[in-house]
Amino acid sequence: MEKIELINISKSFVQNGNNCKNEPLILNDISLKINSGSFVSILGPSGCGKSTLLNIIAGFISPSKGEIKFNGFPVTAPNPNRVVIFQDYGLFDWKTVQGNIEFGLIAKNIPKTERKEITQYYIDLVHLKGSENKYPHELSGGMKQRAAIARALAIEPECLLMDEPFGALDSQTRNILQDEILDIWKKTKNTIVSITHNVDEAVYLSDRIIVLSNSPAKILIDTNVNLPRPRFPEIRLQKDFIEIYNYLWQSLRNEVMSNK
């Protein structure tokens, strides 16, 4: 079943303003169907418009042309059934970990005692036990992203939209969080769309990978990753992994180089 459907999406830089004819195109006629419960990564060179695409799916901005549907209904605004995980976490600095996670639950009018239970469950799930009452500035980057993931999951969204979620983390923390997000996804079964420029991460996590071209971005490659699950770090040494990695890296490399 399709969760997200993009139909001929184009986006130019100036949003419904100044009737300038030569607005630079960022996204060029992108059509895509994303199945419910799948883990899809969108790969592309830096500055190609990957994040713009995610912002359109989230409902933060609207496309200049084309249509976007979620569960068959047009997307017009952000909605808690699609929660975004930001590269810079987007945690509320003025709230503790607990307060951050409760934010979305308060929006859903969930009573206080139930809220505490749910919050505790997700704090445990992301291994943040003991940090409930800490403010974001007291947490490491990895812990911040864990808190942001817990905050997103707590409202049980159908879809997680991740914008370079591990981009600001060191490579060790990054690897650990990759495994954790796979573990969590196995339990929650959300649809996940992840934006990344990291080929290894895309192959390791995804069912399917979309490669975008340089700006104006169009779809270059749309391929399934037929590696077995559950995945574990050693899979990176297997022939199938390396093959698909090389295939994607070659085409991405060409894009990056041709931009120079």
Next chain:
Amino acid sequence: MKLKFNYRKLLSIVAIIAIWELLCDIGYVNIRILPSPYVVLITLYHLIISGSILFDMLTSLWRVIVGFLIAVFLGIVTGYFTATNKKASDFLTPLIEILRPIPPVAFIPLSILWFGIGNAPAYFLVAFGSFFPIFTNTFYGIKSVNKIHIDAALCLGASRKQLVFDVIIPAAMPFITVGLKTGIGVAWFCVIAAELVGAQSGLGYMIQLNRLTLQSENVIAGMVMIGLIGFLMSRMMVFIQKKLVPWSNKTS
């Protein structure tokens, strides 16, 4: 942890008081216009014991509190709307900008004409003076709210109320508290200035009255009280700031 006090910080104050006392003792100055620190201290003691200065103090404090709260309300509300709404900004900003350069004390003659003598002109001046720092800081605080926080709140399903009171206002709070701190200083300044001419009670009135009766020891005692309370109010604002912005108390 042991609190260590740096005695060097007291040095300049002790020195100036000593020189002052010395000048009075050797008869170098006219003690009718500049009584010695010792006399001032004794006078202050008697004024406190008799309760008269406490009454003036409470009167001034009350005026500051009323005027300041009006300014807090108006400053934050107009700051919020001018920062978030283009029409409100176009409507209000020019008015605020032409009023801002007029020093609050320049409103004293008019405010006495409008409100007579008493509490009302003081409320008005305090509110007018402390409005600007609160307004300006709220405005910039709200303008500088990180878009990622708005986006995060929206995709978590935030209601309008949550967005304003749980995201935008707290995000701007570090700026707003700076405005409150500056504002309370201006407020104290304004109330004393207003009482010098527009009131028949309060610390400002008290020092003015004692000038007329040539009791300069009372004038200086009143000034000491004014300084002390101003100092305590700014310390209190630091405390309030820590309560309102607990997340920026970076430990370590």
